[in-house]
Amino acid sequence: MARETLERPRFRHVGRPVDRIDATAKVTGQTVYGDDLRLPRLLHVKLVHAPVAHARIRRIGASKALAVPGVEAVLTAADLPPHRTNPDARAQVLLASDEVLFYGQPVAAVLARDPYTAAYARDLVEVEYEELPAVVDPLEAMRDDAPLARTGAIRDADRSEEQGHITVEAQQEQAQSHPSNVSSSITFRRGDVEAGFAEADAVVEGTWRSSMVHQSYIEPHVIIADYDASGELSIWSSTQAPFHVRHEVARTLGLPEARVRVTATEVGGGFGGKIYLYEPLVAALAMAVRRPVKLTMSRREDMLAATPAPQAVVQLKAGMKADGTLVALQARVIYDAGAFPGAPVLPGCLLIGGSYKCPNLDIQGFEVLTNKVSVGALRAPGAPHVAFALESAMDMLAQRLELDPLEVRLKNAVEKGDPLPSGQPYPAIGLKECLEAIARTDIWRERRRIRQHPHRGVGLAVGGWLGGLQPASATVGLNADGTINVTVGAADITGTNTSFAQIAAEELNLPLEMVSVVTGDTRTAPYAGMSAGSKTTYTVGRAVKLAAEDARQQILAIASQRLEVPAEELEMQDGVVRARGQPEKQVTFRELGRLTTGFGARYAPIVGRGAITARRQAPGFTAQVAEVEVDPDTGQVTVLRYAVAQDVGFAINPKSVEGQMQGGAAQGLGIALFEEMVYDEKGRLLNPNLLDYRLPTARDVPPIEAIIVEVPSEEGPYGARIVGEPSIVPGPAAVANAVADAVGARVFEAPLTPERVLRALGKLRD
Amino acid sequence: MRPFAHFAPRSLDEALDIFRREGEGGRPLAGGTDLVVQLKEGGHKFPYPRYLVSLRRLPELRALGWHEEQGLRLGAGLTMAEVASNDWVRQRYPALADGAGLVGSRQTMNMATVGGNVCNAAPSADTAPPLLALEAQARIVGPQGERLLPLEEFWLGPGETVLRHGELLTEFLLPPPLPRSASLYRRHTPRQQMDIAVVGVAVAVALDDGGRTLKKVRIALGAVAPTPIRARRAEAALEGQAPSPEAIARAAAIAQEEARPISDVRGSAALRRHLVGVMTERLLREAIERARRG
Numbered sequence A: 001m002a003r004e005t006l007e008r009p010r011f012r013h014v015g016r017p018v019d020r021i022d023a024t025a026k027v028t029g030q031t032v033y034g035d036d037l038r039l040p041r042l043l044h045v046k047l048v049h050a051p052v053a054h055a056r057i058r059r060i061g062a063s064k065a066l067a068v069p070g071v072e073a074v075l076t077a078a079d080l081p082p083h084r085t086n087p088d089a090r091a092q093v094l095l096a097s098d099e100v101l102f103y104g105q106p107v108a109a110v111l112a113r114d115p116y117t118a119a120y121a122r123d124l125v126e127v128e129y130e131e132l133p134a135v136v137d138p139l140e141a142m143r144d145d146a147p148l149a150r151t152g153a154i155r156d157a158d159r160s161e162e163q164g165h166i167t168v169e170a171q172q173e174q175a176q177s178h179p180s181n182v183s184s185s186i187t188f189r190r191g192d193v194e195a196g197f198a199e200a201d202a203v204v205e206g207t208w209r210s211s212m213v214h215q216s217y218i219e220p221h222v223i224i225a226d227y228d229a230s231g232e233l234s235i236w237s238s239t240q241a242p243f244h245v246r247h248e249v250a251r252t253l254g255l256p257e258a259r260v261r262v263t264a265t266e267v268g269g270g271f272g273g274k275i276y277l278y279e280p281l282v283a284a285l286a287m288a289v290r291r292p293v294k295l296t297m298s299r300r301e302d303m304l305a306a307t308p309a310p311q312a313v314v315q316l317k318a319g320m321k322a323d324g325t326l327v328a329l330q331a332r333v334i335y336d337a338g339a340f341p342g343a344p345v346l347p348g349c350l351l352i353g354g355s356y357k358c359p360n361l362d363i364q365g366f367e368v369l370t371n372k373v374s375v376g377a378l379r380a381p382g383a384p385h386v387a388f389a390l391e392s393a394m395d396m397l398a399q400r401l402e403l404d405p406l407e408v409r410l411k412n413a414v415e416k417g418d419p420l421p422s423g424q425p426y427p428a429i430g431l432k433e434c435l436e437a438i439a440r441t442d443i444w445r446e447r448r449r450i451r452q453h454p455h456r457g458v459g460l461a462v463g464g465w466l467g468g469l470q471p472a473s474a475t476v477g478l479n480a481d482g483t484i485n486v487t488v489g490a491a492d493i494t495g496t497n498t499s500f501a502q503i504a505a506e507e508l509n510l511p512l513e514m515v516s517v518v519t520g521d522t523r524t525a526p527y528a529g530m531s532a533g534s535k536t537t538y539t540v541g542r543a544v545k546l547a548a549e550d551a552r553q554q555i556l557a558i559a560s561q562r563l564e565v566p567a568e569e570l571e572m573q574d575g576v577v578r579a580r581g582q583p584e585k586q587v588t589f590r591e592l593g594r595l596t597t598g599f600g601a602r603y604a605p606i607v608g609r610g611a612i613t614a615r616r617q618a619p620g621f622t623a624q625v626a627e628v629e630v631d632p633d634t635g636q637v638t639v640l641r642y643a644v645a646q647d648v649g650f651a652i653n654p655k656s657v658e659g660q661m662q663g664g665a666a667q668g669l670g671i672a673l674f675e676e677m678v679y680d681e682k683g684r685l686l687n688p689n690l691l692d693y694r695l696p697t698a699r700d701v702p703p704i705e706a707i708i709v710e711v712p713s714e715e716g717p718y719g720a721r722i723v724g725e726p727s728i729v730p731g732p733a734a735v736a737n738a739v740a741d742a743v744g745a746r747v748f749e750a751p752l753t754p755e756r757v758l759r760a761l762g763k764l765r766d
Numbered sequence B: 001m002r003p004f005a006h007f008a009p010r011s012l013d014e015a016l017d018i019f020r021r022e023g024e025g026g027r028p029l030a031g032g033t034d035l036v037v038q039l040k041e042g043g044h045k046f047p048y049p050r051y052l053v054s055l056r057r058l059p060e061l062r063a064l065g066w067h068e069e070q071g072l073r074l075g076a077g078l079t080m081a082e083v084a085s086n087d088w089v090r091q092r093y094p095a096l097a098d099g100a101g102l103v104g105s106r107q108t109m110n111m112a113t114v115g116g117n118v119c120n121a122a123p124s125a126d127t128a129p130p131l132l133a134l135e136a137q138a139r140i141v142g143p144q145g146e147r148l149l150p151l152e153e154f155w156l157g158p159g160e161t162v163l164r165h166g167e168l169l170t171e172f173l174l175p176p177p178l179p180r181s182a183s184l185y186r187r188h189t190p191r192q193q194m195d196i197a198v199v200g201v202a203v204a205v206a207l208d209d210g211g212r213t214l215k216k217v218r219i220a221l222g223a224v225a226p227t228p229i230r231a232r233r234a235e236a237a238l239e240g241q242a243p244s245p246e247a248i249a250r251a252a253a254i255a256q257e258e259a260r261p262i263s264d265v266r267g268s269a270a271l272r273r274h275l276v277g278v279m280t281e282r283l284l285r286e287a288i289e290r291a292r293r294g
């Protein structure tokens, strides 16, 4: 692990690599996940998934399923308790009631005493469909004569998931007046793009396609809901966003949020795909049958009917002057949202025009509806798609002008103060520093020698993410024995609770072992936004720091009274408060714990409170380099070495930061080379399994060198900025650039399968 | 998955008795790595079984013996791990060791059997091309007694074999390899492991005594036809010839013509046909080189 740091004060805990607190339980299989939970009288639900992409439901016959011993109920949309439905929001269409909009959409729910009986009976539910024409391809769907993916225009799109990941101000236009599959569009213009192209010495253009991919968390969705006799609704969900689930479930089912308790169970991987989806449905089922209900999706069900990441088509034209100055970018960015709006058009447009300084921009983004499963977030949603186009074009321009691709990027890279396409200026960012770090890697320095091999090459790409913003809060309490409890409301999906322990231990100058962090449920924990948009440490970390500082002040105030020494003259170390220069004047945390919790205690308990609102983003950029070998006869691409440099502001736990960088890069390689959900012309998913949907295996991913770059953010704790998402972004572009470097063929479609590489090489005849 | 009965007999006779007694609707269960997945997810070509008969305790399916004249006896119930690590197989039938050593992960290899791989009758089965190229015969035992069949005649189509109800594949017989011979199996998959062959090619070659001409050539192809197939015209074009690069390229081109691939989610017909040429040529060269070295 390498680290590029500007300047660094000495810290005791933050900035030092520590193992995740929960690591041992996880690797020994002891961690309790949602599916491990049991409740008395629990019913298991299996959903009936539509076997057609677009249809009208004529009739649902449940008698055969109900006859199976152990089946308690078969419910359709008509049987659910009254609730708010919004035909434009996926999670608020609990079950399809009339029109089926995608292959795999749930149309009925079978509840039984065990999941096997439920699955068996599910196959006996008889549904009559009247098939309607399905639109599958987003470009086809945009044509004027295309069949409509749904009846009725979009009025009330749900963009909360996107906003959780990226919070920026920009106006998205809702659907137009005449019926169309384009559900929203957005335009950014700056300067005069035609004049820019006229001024350019090289202009390149192309159409880049990215496939629909799945988050492929190890643990499919698991939700349990229980509505008790007193009207309290409890939900256990492997969600990244417990407070968001509470809000949405309460709103949908018409319950006060105070009566809804959401517990985020250990998340077995989310990557943006576990915000909220089936919680309102499972809660409605539990309310309907007045018994606890559990939904554990199988891999197949999850691949059919969760929320994967969109397919995209990016048409890009870019112009550059002979000296490497980028002068014009024109892009049409099309995201296929699937059957409900919610595609990441906004971030895609901001990033394609906001990664380099460019005086002339013309960027149009479209969100298109098709009869495929609706999409959700996946780590930097929308960003890899545009980086694939932009970063390929940068290499093509550099090649045409015989310039060094790294120098060209350095020359144009955005810096503090440069505007996004929306006009909003960047705060301090570290894109240039990342490029400089990559320039020093072995792969980059050895590229001329590597290229002498006839089939090897090196490719570079950059990418970034702006990050989400939500308020956060935390409490820090002193226990009777002097240990410390930190309580937060954020689901720990990346090791954030370990970082929070480091922060609290730092502020209170304690050994790490004296601090314990817990994620409470929504009835007990202080509010936090969703663990998405790379913002958990950036926002909740700040709240923890404030709460620890608050607890520290409370402790010092009591100690000052006890020791009769002014608080400013006290120091705190390893659970002891003493007067500076008077070591005999001291009081321990243990004594203070008793003084604030015991029978007839003199002082009120110590509860540090931290609450913040985050209004300023701390975008994260990364530069990555790949060395590949291409078999020119089979089209197989092997990644031999890979390096990632990422600006994280300040690495509170370098170990987990490095893990995020490597994990995201590995996912980037997966979408670069293997991952693709394949639909047929009728909109049926052909590979709903992990055999034919290929994730990279350990042997497909080389060792990934992680170089931590630290350009402090303006607001984050100790200068930390967003970390989780950027690392996935450059993968497809870096690999495509390396393949072009190796064998001279440019591939415009990800994943770069052997077939696509062979076609680019002109070696396949039909 | 639906309810079914499960029997675990301890001998071949007992197993055959169960099929006779219970009647139609039964299915043999070996490692279960195909069958159990199919019962859970669908995709089986036969009606949902009423009962399963486990083959795991049948000693008769675990034969493993080498004889100078008769060759190798290989029980259908041996696991991929056992086959891939067996010295006779590795030294005398390396193509089979290659194929068995590719199946899934360690865990898969510890459960999956060669018999199950062949009886599941996937065109992509990784031990099928090696067994074809090595001219394996299959011993089938059933209510009507026993028969020995060249493996090529065993498959009828995807998921379909000549086996009738109550019949079991008990073992394979592989003739001893000729002197100065070599065999190889390779598959093309996008991933390095845990993948299904887009194309699989096995070759077995033997040189004449002087090492100048090819005495025998066997080429078998997987995943490019409804069943694993031999590329007989390509074989014939090479046998008796000097192994020149031109002759090898010509044979590979003929093998391409013999392939009858389809397009599916794993690859287009064009890709498969292309790969048959590339891989056949590469494998023939490598096998001839190995046969030369002895």
Ligand SMILES: Cc1cc2nc3c(=O)[nH]c(=O)nc-3n(C[C@H](O)[C@H](O)[C@H](O)COP(=O)(O)OP(=O)(O)OC[C@H]3O[C@@H](n4cnc5c(N)ncnc54)[C@H](O)[C@@H]3O)c2cc1C
Residues within 6 Å of the ligand: B027, B028, B029, B030, B031, B032, B033, B034, B035, B036, B037, B055, B076, B077, B102, B103, B104, B105, B108, B111, B112, B113, B114, B115, B116, B117, B118, B119, B120, B124, B125, B126, B127, B163, B167, B168, B169, B170, B194, B195, B196, B197
């Ligand atoms: C994760 C995973 C990875 C895999 N990877 C590969 C791979 O790389 N290459 C590959 O080729 N396959 C692969 N497979 C498929 C499977 O593992 C193999 O085909 C395996 O050899 C099947 O053997 P089995 O003993 O498990 O058969 P089973 O599943 O028990 O049986 C398969 C079929 O054959 C019948 N049968 C079994 N034995 C006999 C017998 N002796 N007589 C008559 N009928 C019989 C059964 O009734 C059933 O229809 C994979 C499977 C999994 C789950």
